[in-house]
Structure formats: C-alpha cells, structure tokens
Amino acid sequence: MDEFTPILVEYxxxxxxxxxxxxxxxxxxxxxxxxxxxxxxxxxVWKAESSGELYLGVVTSSVGLVITVIGQLFHRRADVAxxxxxxxxxxxxxxxxxxxxxxxxxGLLDEVADPALRARLQAGLIMKLSGSELPR
Numbered sequence: 001m002d003e004f005t006p007i008l009v010e011y012x013x014x015x016x017x018x019x020x021x022x023x024x025x026x027x028x029x030x031x032x033x034x035x036x037x038x039x040x041x042x043x044x045v046w047k048a049e050s051s052g053e054l055y056l057g058v059v060t061s062s063v064g065l066v067i068t069v070i071g072q073l074f075h076r077r078a079d080v081a082x083x084x085x086x087x088x089x090x091x092x093x094x095x096x097x098x099x100x101x102x103x104x105x106x107g108l109l110d111e112v113a114d115p116a117l118r119a120r121l122q123a124g125l126i127m128k129l130s131g132s133e134l135p136r
Contacts, residue, residue: 008092015085022078029071036064102129 040060105125112118127133 012085012089015081015088019078019081019085022074022081026071026074026078029067029074031071033064033066033068033071036067037061038064040064 037060040058040063043060044058109118109121109125112121
C-alpha cells in the first residue's frame, strides 16, 4: 500500500486544489455580479424619469444577474468536488480497515497449529473474502 500513498496524496491534493479554485472563482463572479446588479438598479432608478435610458439599467442588471448565476454554478462545482473528496476519503478509510482486518486474520491463521482447523479457517476466510456464504 505504501507505493499507492503518494499517488493518493497527489490525487487528493489535485481535487482539493480544483475545489478551492472553483470556490474562489465563484466568489469573484458572485461579487462582480452583485456589483453589476446594484449598479444596474441604481442606474435604472437614477434614469427612471428619462425616456429611453431605462434600458441601460435593465441590461446592466440582467448582465449582473447572469454573472451571479455563473458564480453560483462555480460554487456548486466546488461543493460537488468537496463532497466527492469526502466520499473518496471515506471509501479509502474503509479499504484500509478491510486490508488491516485481512492482514490480522492471515496473521492469526498462521498461528493455528491444527492442520484440519487451519484448512477450515482458510476456507472460511476465502468464503468471506469472496462474499459467498457457507452452505447450511
């Protein structure tokens, strides 16, 4: 397992870097979108009495809304990446525990002196590892 540890560390570091990058990007887009929306609303209120300049505020607000939505999509991507990393970490822990349990079982099996009992325990271990059940 030691040869896989550097690969796993690199994989998780890459995933975490991607999640952080998406989160920072989402924050920038959300801030820019909010600023543009507020500017557009202020422009629409300021120019409300004029005839054709109201459209500038509406267009600016629409652009701000689109940028804010894009920011939320980046934020969602960061959340999905972090959730995936948490799931992968949990699975890795389960795999490590299963491997350690197998290592202990094999170690205990080596200590059994009776050949008949040892053969039965080996068969039981093989059945357990293969997911099969013993016949009844």
